[in-house]
Amino acid sequence: MQPSMSSAPAPQPRVAPAPKPGAPTLVPAPQKPGRRRFAMFAGLAVAVVILAGAAYYFQAKTGARTPGGPEGIVVRTAAVDAGELQETIRVTGVISAERFAAVMAPQIRGSRSGRGRGGMTGNANTGAAADTSSSASSAASTTSTTASSLGAQRGTTNRFNDSAAVNSANKSSNTSMTNPAAAASVGRGSTVGSLPSSNSGSWGGAGNDWTMVLISLAEGGSYVKKGDVVAEFDRQYQVLRRDDYNDSVVQMEANIKRMKADLAVTKEAHDQQVKSAKAAWDKAELDLKTIEVRSAIEAENFRLNAEQAKATYQQVLADVKTLEESQRAQIRAAEIDRDQAKIELQRAENNVQKMTIQAPIGGIVVMQSIFRGGDFGQIKQGDQVYSGQFFMSIVDPSSMVLNGTVNQVDAELLRLGAKARIQFDAYPELEASGTVVGVGAMAKVSVFRASYVAGIPVRVKLDRVEQRIIPDLTASADIVVRAEKDAVIAPRAGVFQENGGPFVFLQSPTGWVRRDVELGLGNHVTVTVRSGLQKGDVIALQRPL
Numbered sequence: 001m002q003p004s005m006s007s008a009p010a011p012q013p014r015v016a017p018a019p020k021p022g023a024p025t026l027v028p029a030p031q032k033p034g035r036r037r038f039a040m041f042a043g044l045a046v047a048v049v050i051l052a053g054a055a056y057y058f059q060a061k062t063g064a065r066t067p068g069g070p071e072g073i074v075v076r077t078a079a080v081d082a083g084e085l086q087e088t089i090r091v092t093g094v095i096s097a098e099r100f101a102a103v104m105a106p107q108i109r110g111s112r113s114g115r116g117r118g119g120m121t122g123n124a125n126t127g128a129a130a131d132t133s134s135s136a137s138s139a140a141s142t143t144s145t146t147a148s149s150l151g152a153q154r155g156t157t158n159r160f161n162d163s164a165a166v167n168s169a170n171k172s173s174n175t176s177m178t179n180p181a182a183a184a185s186v187g188r189g190s191t192v193g194s195l196p197s198s199n200s201g202s203w204g205g206a207g208n209d210w211t212m213v214l215i216s217l218a219e220g221g222s223y224v225k226k227g228d229v230v231a232e233f234d235r236q237y238q239v240l241r242r243d244d245y246n247d248s249v250v251q252m253e254a255n256i257k258r259m260k261a262d263l264a265v266t267k268e269a270h271d272q273q274v275k276s277a278k279a280a281w282d283k284a285e286l287d288l289k290t291i292e293v294r295s296a297i298e299a300e301n302f303r304l305n306a307e308q309a310k311a312t313y314q315q316v317l318a319d320v321k322t323l324e325e326s327q328r329a330q331i332r333a334a335e336i337d338r339d340q341a342k343i344e345l346q347r348a349e350n351n352v353q354k355m356t357i358q359a360p361i362g363g364i365v366v367m368q369s370i371f372r373g374g375d376f377g378q379i380k381q382g383d384q385v386y387s388g389q390f391f392m393s394i395v396d397p398s399s400m401v402l403n404g405t406v407n408q409v410d411a412e413l414l415r416l417g418a419k420a421r422i423q424f425d426a427y428p429e430l431e432a433s434g435t436v437v438g439v440g441a442m443a444k445v446s447v448f449r450a451s452y453v454a455g456i457p458v459r460v461k462l463d464r465v466e467q468r469i470i471p472d473l474t475a476s477a478d479i480v481v482r483a484e485k486d487a488v489i490a491p492r493a494g495v496f497q498e499n500g501g502p503f504v505f506l507q508s509p510t511g512w513v514r515r516d517v518e519l520g521l522g523n524h525v526t527v528t529v530r531s532g533l534q535k536g537d538v539i540a541l542q543r544p545l
Contacts, residue, residue, distance in 0.1 A: 075544045077507065078494055082535040084485045085521050085528050088478040089413060091420075091458055093404025095473040097395030098461065101361045103230065105212045105385045106354035109347045110241070116252075116341035117244045209237045210387060217381045217392075220367040221470070224359045224394065231392065235355040242348035245341055252338035259334060263327040270316075270323055277316045281309035363394045366471055400462045400469055402434065402477055405455035408443050413481040415439075420460050420477040427468060434460040434477060484521045487528040494539040495519065495527060504533065505540040512544045 216232035224230055284306035291299035367378040368391050379391045402422060406414065418436040438459035445454045460477050462469065495502050495517065502519050505512045517532030533539070 075512075076541040077538050078491045078541055080488055080490050080529070080533050080535055080537040080539060082486065082488050084483060085487055085489055085523070085526060086480045087482040087521060087523060088421075088480050089406060089410050090476060090478055091402070091404040091406050091460070092474070092476045093402050093458075093460075095400055095424075095469060095475055096403055096471050097363070097397070098399040098401045098459075099361070099396040100363070100366075100399075101359070101394045102390055103357060103360075103392040103394065105233070105387055105389045105391060106351070106357070108210050108212075108238075108351050108354070108387045110209070110351065111340075111344055116248050116337055116344055117241070209241055211237065212385050212387060212389075214379070214381055214383050214385065214391075217379070218365045220365055220378060222365050223397075224362060224365055226359055226362045228359045229356060230359045230365060230394070231357040233355040233357075235352050238348055238351045238355065242345065242352055245345035245348055248341045249338060249345055252334060252341060256331060256334050256338060259327075259331050263324075263331065266327065267324065270320060274313070274316050274320065277309070277313040281306070281313045284309040359394055361394055361396060363396045364470065366393045366395055368392060395471055397465055397467075397470075400465045400471075401437070402460040402462070402475055404458050404460065404477060405444070406458050406479075408454045408456055411439065411443075411456040414456075414458065414479060415481075418479050418481065420479040422460065422462065422475055422477045424469070425474045425476075430466070430468065432466070432469070433463045435463060436479060437461045482521055484528050487520060487530070488533050488535060489526050490517075490529050490533060490539060491541060492522060492525060492527050493541045496543070505544055506533070507538040507540070512540060 211234070213234040214231060215234050216229070218224055218228075218230040284302065287302045288306045291302055294302065367380075369376045370379055370383065370385075370391075372383065379385070385391050414436060416436055416439065420434040420436060422432045422434050424430050424432075436458065438457075440457035443454035443456055458479075460479070490504065494504055496504065501516055503514055503516045506515045507513075515532050518530045520528035520530045522528065
């Protein structure tokens with residue numbers, strides 16, 4: 001007896017128990033809208049990537065496949081273009097101005113000895129009293145034996161025999177020899193004795209007259225016009241020097257007039273001495289005629305007196321020419337000193353005018369550098385410079401040039417008038433055009449290179465100058481040595497050489513066709529094709545077969 005088989009009962013769905021009375025009801029939270037939007041964008045992005053990959057694969061399979069070649073071989077191609085191709089040489093250098101004016105400290109002229117300043121001269125420093133007194137003393141000494149007694153008998157006085165005047169003049173002369181500055185400044189209003197002395201053994205202030213200290217200076221980089229004051233030096237010492245020489249000229253003029261007047265007085269006094277000596281001789285001659293009635297001793301005395309009076313007269317008469325020549329020589333020496341003082345006065349006046357420097361041209365002020373305090377720095381107000389020192393330049397901003405150097409190997413390719421493109425290290429975005437205006441004839445060897453590496457100086461003038469382009473900027477220029485305009489330009493990688501002739505692979509509807517071409521100007525990347533290709537042709541950049 002077989003057991004009966006019954007089917008298993010079907011599972012019953014689970015039913016959630018009924019909530020208890022008073023318990024809260026749980027409701028499922030709704031899905032946020034942002035998550036749905038993100039999922040939609042993600043799916044769209046994946047679809048775009050899939051479509052792009054399919055398109056690339058389809059293009060690679062059908063667009064650049066080698067005709068007649070194995071399936072899947074791709075050849076790189078390039079289209080032939082048309083335009084201008086240039087061959088250039090790179091030149092580096094520094095920007096400077098072709099037209100500029102060098103401003104130098106003025107050349108100060110004048111005597112360093114101080115002769116003639118404040119009355120310090122060899123002849124005029126003692127005054128006219130010393131000159132006339134010495135002459136009068138010489139004349140009086142020749143007539144002291146006879147004429148002095150006559151002068152005393154007649155009650156005349158000779159002011160030229162005043163020993164006090166002679167001693168005073170000699171004392172003044174000695175003082176001027178030991179301390180010229182002190183002698184000159186006494187009673188004449190001279191400032192030479194009050195100036196500080198920097199050179200021992202010279203008159204006061206001799207070292208300071210030539211000091212050049214800048215008290216006013218134009219700012220570097222500023223624009224000035226022609227005639228503007230760009231520098232001014234301290235003129236104190238030169239003004240004092242001018243005033244001293246001016247006073248000296250006035251004093252010397254007065255001394256010369258006094259000496260001329262004293263010469264006339266001395267000549268008149270000497271003429272009186274001559275007349276007195278002649279009268280004494282005549283008297284002695286008359287006394288000599290009475291010797292017949294005189295004793296022998298008196299007769300002999302009359303003879304001696306007559307001989308002495310005659311000798312005195314002849315001596316005084318002979319001194320007339322010597323005295324006049326001596327006086328004229330002293331006056332002439334004083335006139336020479338006066339003329340020298342006038343020259344120094346004019347020099348001092350010119351020096352005062354030179355202390356103010358005006359701009360000879362309009363342009364940009366460029367300051368030079370000096371060694372100051374152990375370091376180099378630009379010249380500024382208060383610095384001391386030397387006479388004739390170059391301390392400033394004014395450059396014309398419209399004449400900027402690039403002074404560079406080119407390798408001597410490439411110098412033969414440069415020509416005057418060649419065009420150039422100029423780039424500036426300080427302004428990478430700025431490019432200016434220029435023209436070659438100068439090529440050096442001699443090569444220069446750099447100390448930082450091997451002796452066989454030499455350069456030729458090249459000057460490139462900027463066609464148009466902007467305000468930012470100033471001197472001393474470093475720059476480079478690409479000088480065009482050759483160019484072909486309206487030429488067919490092809491990549492050099494697509495030109496092949498075989499059996500000495502260049503050729504390309506030209507793409508055609510039936511496949512790649514080999515074509516011989518004639519090349520022209522080229523560089524490392526492209527080359528011009530004079531025949532065999534035209535604009536728009538597609539060539540292979542690698543051998544397709």
